[in-house]
Amino acid sequence: MLKHILLLIFFIPFTQVYSQWSLDLTAGFAFQGYNDVRIPSETGTKFDFNKDFEIEGPVIPVSLRAGYNFAEKNHLFLLYAPLTINYEGPAPYDINFQNTVFSEGSYIEGLYKFNSYRLTYRRDLLLTERWTLGVGFTAKIRDARIKLSTDDLSDKKDDLGFVPLLNIFAAYNINGLTAYFEGDGLAGGPGRAFDFSAGCKVPLTDYLTVKGAYRFLEGGADVEEVYNFTLINVANIGLILNF
Numbered sequence: 091m092l093k094h095i096l097l098l099i100f101f102i103p104f105t106q107v108y109s110q111w112s113l114d115l116t117a118g119f120a121f122q123g124y125n126d127v128r129i130p131s132e133t134g135t136k137f138d139f140n141k142d143f144e145i146e147g148p149v150i151p152v153s154l155r156a157g158y159n160f161a162e163k164n165h166l167f168l169l170y171a172p173l174t175i176n177y178e179g180p181a182p183y184d185i186n187f188q189n190t191v192f193s194e195g196s197y198i199e200g201l202y203k204f205n206s207y208r209l210t211y212r213r214d215l216l217l218t219e220r221w222t223l224g225v226g227f228t229a230k231i232r233d234a235r236i237k238l239s240t241d242d243l244s245d246k247k248d249d250l251g252f253v254p255l256l257n258i259f260a261a262y263n264i265n266g267l268t269a270y271f272e273g274d275g276l277a278g279g280p281g282r283a284f285d286f287s288a289g290c291k292v293p294l295t296d297y298l299t300v301k302g303a304y305r306f307l308e309g310g311a312d313v314e315e316v317y318n319f320t321l322i323n324v325a326n327i328g329l330i331l332n333f
Contacts (some may be wrong), residue, residue, distance in 0.1 A: 111155040116328035118305065120149035122175070123321030125202060126158075126310075127187075127236060129247050131317040135186040143177040143200055151305075151324055163214040165224070171206040173322075187238050190245040201237040201246075204320070206230060206285075208274070211258050220264065226257040228274045236318065247316060253283055267292055273306075281311030287326065299330040 125139035153171035177200035179261075183190040192198055212226030218242035230253040237246035262269050273286030289303025303326045310319030 096288070098114070110159045111333050113331045113333075114155040114157065114328060115152075115330075116155075116301075116303075116326050117150060117260050118324040118326035120151055120173075120175075121323045121325075123308075123323060125320045127173075127320065128317035129188050129236065129315070131312060131314055133186065134188070134317070135184065136317070137182075137185055139175070139177050139200055139202060143198065146176040146178050146199075149173075149175050149322075151322075161226075163217055165210075165212045165214075165226070167210040167212070168263070169206070169208040169210070172205045173206070173207070175202045176200070177202070188245040190238070190243050190248055192238055192240065192243060196243075198241050199234065199239050201239075202320070203233070203235040205233040207233070207238045208255075210274070212259055213255050214259075220262055222259065222261040222263075224257075224259040226259075228255040228257045230274065232256055236316075249316065255283060270303075280313045281309065283309035285309075289326070291330070297332050299332070301328045301330060302312070302326065303328070315333040 122140040122145060124141070126136060127139060128134040128136040151171070151173050153169060155167055155169040158166045179198065181192050181194050181196050181198050185194065208228050208230045210226055210228040212224045214222055214224040216223040232249065232251055232253055234249040235246055237244070239245075252277075255276045257274050259272040259332045260270065268291040269289075270291060271286065271288045273284070275284040276282065277284075285305070285307050287303045287305045289301055291299050291301040293299045305324035305326050307322040307324065308320065
């Protein structure tokens with residue numbers, strides 16, 4: 091399936107159809123819900139980054155998405171969405187993490203990184219003056235790292251992998267203002283992944299649109315090597331350039 095998407099991207103520039111490019115830059119302020127970790131899944135110590143440690147500084151996720159709309163109802167998107175959260179504080183109890191035991195009371199610096207790279211194809215099934223409803227699929231590459239360290243000890247777990255997701259989009263337009271809901275998600279097996287946004291878009295010019303949205307980011311996996319489930323809420327603002 092991914093091979094077919096890449097072939098489609100290659101032939102798009104040669105198609106003589108309606109097309110439009112867009113560039114979407116978004117930034118926000120994140121509020122952590124939970125971040126449960128146990129590594130390894132069966133023998134590690136379960137802890138919650140959010141409850142057991144303090145977040146070091148504000149968390150401001152950003153994302154950059156390039157879009158290509160062709161034949162009116164078809165859309166391709168490339169998304170880069172990095173996310174890094176730093177934690178600090180004394181260990182509330184002995185923590186067996188990866189191959190290291192961090193003793194109760196030792197001052198820990200923690201790192202949670204979850205960078206996302208996505209390629210999405212979506213087709214609008216309903217397209218009217220007011221409503222737009224579309225579905226598609228997303229090929230996601232996750233680049234994740236969880237790390238604990240003290241002055242004397244350090245250990246980490248890296249995870250680079252592919253995740254297939256479903257994509258949905260719904261929008262309602264009234265007098266130029268567009269309310270929308272969109273995102274990727276899939277659940278089943280040992281894990282789940284949800285990344286959805288709901289908000290409004292207002293055009294400033296024919297080429298520039300401002301948006302505000304609430305983003306819900308939740309998911310994780312329970313496999314032999316890793317147990318990790320995370321919930322993050324984000325208040326977003328952004329600009330969309332159409333050309």
